[in-house]
Amino acid sequence: MKISILSISAAFSRVPVLAVSESSFWPPSDELSDDSSCVDVGLDGELAPYRQSLTLPNTYQNSYSDTIFHPLFTSSSLNGDVTDDSLTKAVIFIHGLAGDANTYFCDGLDISPSDVLVISPWFSDAQVSADDWGGANSSDTSSWTSTYWTSSNWVKGGDASPDPSRYTTSFDVIDVIIQQLADLKKSGKYKNLERVTVNGFSAGAQLASRWSIFSPYANNDSELSLDFTVRTIVADGSSYVYLDSTRPDDSCVTLEDTGTTHTCASFSVPSSASSCSSYNGWKYGLDFTELSANVYLEPYASDSDLLDSQVSTYVSNPEVYFLFGDKDICNCNYEGYSNPQISSTCYPTGTSCTPNSFGGTLNNVSCCDTYPDTGSSNALAVGCEEMVQGSNRLQRGINYVEHLNNVGGNVTYGFFEGGHDNAAFYASDLFNDWAFN
Structure with a gap:
């Protein structure tokens, strides 16, 4: 069952009206400037009643004196001021590199059954005040400071920056x-909650997949006594964290679409390791020699036994799922890659994607490797660290789950029909089954 406009309005009533500033504040960043998805489902792009300030604990005993919060959108309050016995599941929707948390929240509302709590954290490029953002659970919010990231360091669990330094990380959020x-x-507020699912698409998939390796929450640590199951769904990431120093053999990394029947049975230290010394550093592997700006991972960097134990726990975790677009196969910026000469796949009409160093054109349309997530930017990473994992997102994803199975896992994965398309991911039968059933 999908949420209708009427049931979205009903969900509206679950959230207390928050004290927010006038609309001149909105949007606080260009990342939230596109409200078309929200308008399509009958919501104002500001989403004032859905904005919440989530206070973060001082986990690392930082000397910073202000209260630190993380901005997010949520369909029902996390502050303990709402009781809802109807909620049985919560789904956390993590946005991509564009930072459009509002889009992911509204898309999440649109597809989620009425018994699902929808949450979308904003890994922001801008710092906002709690008074402006709204949802503060204190009458005095003048000293509240939001998390934000001045770079894409959030996709690998990195520290919020630049102030307060080393206070929290995207993993902690x-x-x-x-x-x-x-x-x-x-x-007793949400007493019937049975499962929390963390899902990420594209850059959000990079965050979710890396978090699922190290978080005791992702791994359902019994000491946490959560009283519900935590699940992770990863879709169409550009790169992954390998658990040893091997990578797919060259036969698994051919410069073409190898389809959903692609397999990879052989892994070894890549022949390019000497010229690509960073291929196994964090965020691509578990070599923490050059680790910086990630306080969450420092205990693992200094204790190999702890790291080995964590990896073993992750490999045996049955609650990590992978889903890949069967047409997420384009690569416009690696010399020698053979893009399918199909207009609807890598050369979609109406797009103008850059940079396009090696993809060429078809019928005067430039190669586009991140469509329909964007019709203007080619975002597939093609550094040596990524290319040793595969030549396109679909191939990289299959190679990675083969790697996990090769090191002792038993990974659940599947495919949806589409390219780099978060809407097709959410509409797929597998996502709906894994997230809502």
Whole structure:
């Protein structure tokens, strides 16, 4: 069952009206400037009643004195001021590199059944005040400061920056959301909550997949006594974290679309390792020699036994799922890659994607490797670190799950019909089954 406009309006009533500033504040960043998805489902792009300020604990004993919060959108309050016995599941929708958390939230509302709590954290490029953002659970918010990231460091669990330095990380943000939900269930506010699903698409997939390796919440650590299951769904990431120093053999990384029947049975240290020394550094592997700006991972960098134990726990975790677009196969910026000469796949009408160093054109349309997520930017990473994992997103994804199975896992994965398309991901039968059933 999909949420209709009427049921979205009903969900509106679950959230107390928050104190927010006048609309001149909105949007606080260009990342939230496109409200078309929200308008399409009958919501104003500002989403004022859905904006919440989630306070973050001082986990690392930072000396910073202000209250730190993370901005997010949520269909029902996480502050403990709402009781809803109808909620049985929560789904956390993590946006891509564009930072459009509002789009992911509205898309999430549109597809989610009425018993699902929808949450979309904003890994922002701009710092906002709690008074402007709204949802503060204190009458005095003048000293509240939001998290934000001046780079894409958030996709690898990195520290929020630049101030307060080393206070929290993007991994911690997801952990805190889940702990808040656990506290709400224990308090009786959401007493029927059975599962929390963290899903990420594209850059969001990079964050979700890396978080799922190291978070005790993702791995359903029994010591947390969560009283619900945590699941992770990863879709169409540009790169992944390999758990040893091997990568797919050259036969698994051919410069063409190898389709959904692609397999990879052989892994070895890549022949380019000497010229691509960073191929196994974090965020691509578990070599933490050059680790920086990630306080969450420092314990693993200094304790190999702890790291080995964590990897073993992750490999045996049955609650990590992977889903790949069967046409996410284009690569416009690696010399020698053979893009399918199909207009609807890598050369879609109406697009003008850059940079396009090697993809050429078809019928006067430039190669586009991130369509329909964008019709203007080619975003597939083609550094040596990524290319040793595969030549396109679909191939990289299959190679990675083969790697996980090769090191002892038993990974659940599947495909949806489409290219780099978060809407097709959400509309797929597998996503709906894994997230909502």
